[in-house]
Amino acid sequence: RKTNLINFLNDTILLLTKTCKNLIVKANATTDAFKNNITLFTRILDRLLDGYDNRLRPGLGVYLSASITKSVA
Structure with a gap:
């Protein structure tokens, strides 16, 4: 029985x-797949932004700008 x-x-x-x-x-x-997805996303984003013309929006991403809005009642 013990056996x-x-x-x-x-x-x-x-x-x-x-x-x-x-x-x-x-x-x-799963961790490797997540890292691969992040890498793929980064590559896609880099390719999209690679052809972006900075003259369209100069200073984009360089500094933060604040806009003040007032509501008209």
């Missing part, structure tokens, strides 16, 4: 170990 319990515990520990390893691999793959 059955020991075998059961060994099998359970082995199964949990394999499951944890699989979860870690999946988490790493």
Whole structure:
């Protein structure tokens, strides 16, 4: 009877170990996919802005400007 319990515990520990390893691999793959998406997004944005003519809006992104609006009642 003790042998059955020991075998059961060994099998359970082995199964949990394999499951944890699989979860870690999946988490790493998800993180890598997220990083790849960010890289892809950055490349697309860089290509779009590469041809942007700064003469259209000089100073865009250089400094912040404030605009004050007044409501007319």
